[in-house]
Amino acid sequence: MNYTPVKSFLKHTALLLGSALFASSLIAAEPDGALSKAPTANAPLPEIVGEEVAVITQAPNVPPPVTRTHATKVIVTLEVKEVVRRLADGVEYLFWTFGGEVPGNFIRIREGDFVEFHLNNHPSSKMPHNIDLHAVTGPGGGAASSFSAPGHSSQFSFRALNPGLYVYHCATAPVGMHVGNGMYGMILVEPKEGLAKVDKEYYVMQSEVYTTGKFGAEGLQTFDQDKAIDERPPYIVPFALGWRSRSRYE
Ligand SMILES: [Cu+2]
Numbered sequence: 001m002n003y004t005p006v007k008s009f010l011k012h013t014a015l016l017l018g019s020a021l022f023a024s025s026l027i028a029a030e031p032d033g034a035l036s037k038a039p040t041a042n043a044p045l046p047e048i049v050g051e052e053v054a055v056i057t058q059a060p061n062v063p064p065p066v067t068r069t070h071a072t073k074v075i076v077t078l079e080v081k082e083v084v085r086r087l088a089d090g091v092e093y094l095f096w097t098f099g100g101e102v103p104g105n106f107i108r109i110r111e112g113d114f115v116e117f118h119l120n121n122h123p124s125s126k127m128p129h130n131i132d133l134h135a136v137t138g139p140g141g142g143a144a145s146s147f148s149a150p151g152h153s154s155q156f157s158f159r160a161l162n163p164g165l166y167v168y169h170c171a172t173a174p175v176g177m178h179v180g181n182g183m184y185g186m187i188l189v190e191p192k193e194g195l196a197k198v199d200k201e202y203y204v205m206q207s208e209v210y211t212t213g214k215f216g217a218e219g220l221q222t223f224d225q226d227k228a229i230d231e232r233p234p235y236i237v238p239f240a241l242g243w244r245s246r247s248r249y250e
Helices: 024-028 175-180 225-230
Strands: 013-020 048-053 071-088 091-098 107-110 114-121 153-159 164-169 184-190 200-209 219-221 235-237
Touching: 071 107, 071 235, 164 175, 175 225, 184 200
Parallel strands: 013 200, 048 071, 071 114, 091 219, 107 184
Antiparallel strands: 071 091, 114 153, 164 184, 200 235
C-alpha cells in the first residue's frame, strides 16, 4: 500500500494527505485505485465480533489508530451542515460541509469491518446531500442510499473490503458545485495487519475555493461555476479552514 506520503519530511510522523482539486477526473475516478490494492475476490469475509461507535475528527487531527485484531461493526455518523465560515480577512463563504468543517470529518476503520453509516442532513440546510465514499465498492459508493433532504437522515451499510486512504464527497447534482462548496473528506481503511507505529499523525487535505469575487474581495462570496470549470481557483487553502489561504491565479 502506498500512502502519499507517509513519513516524508518528519521522521515518525504520518501525514494523511488528500487534495480536493476540483476536477471532473477526480470525481469520476472511484474508487481511488492508486491507494488501494486489488479487490479481494472470493476471499472469505472475517467474522464480525462486537460493535463500536467510530471516533471522527476534524483536521488536522486523526482518530486514534485501530488496535483491534478482529473485524467489528462500526457505527459512523456524519452530519451535513451548511455554514458561513471565514475564508480570509473580511471574506466569508457559505460552505457545505460534512461535520461543520472543510475538509470533512476524518473516518478511520479496519479492513473487514462492517460499517453502519448514518448521514444526517441538518434541518437548517437548504439543499439535499448524500455521500460517495471511494472505500465503498457498492453503487455510487453509497450515494444512492444516502440521499437525504434537509432535516432527514439516511442509513446504509458496507463491508470495508480494501485497505487504503480514500476520498469521500457529496455526489448530489450538480456534483461539481457540492464538491466545490466543501463537501469532501477522507476515510482510512487500515490494513488488517495494522500500520507502522509513528509518534504523530496529521490529517491534511488541500482545498480550492471558487469565489465569484477575485482573491481578497470582501463580503460573502458565492460559488463561481465558470471558474470551477476552468479549474483556476481564486483561493487555495493548504490544510483546513482557518489557515492562511493564497491565490495561485489572481
Ligand atoms: Cu451535497
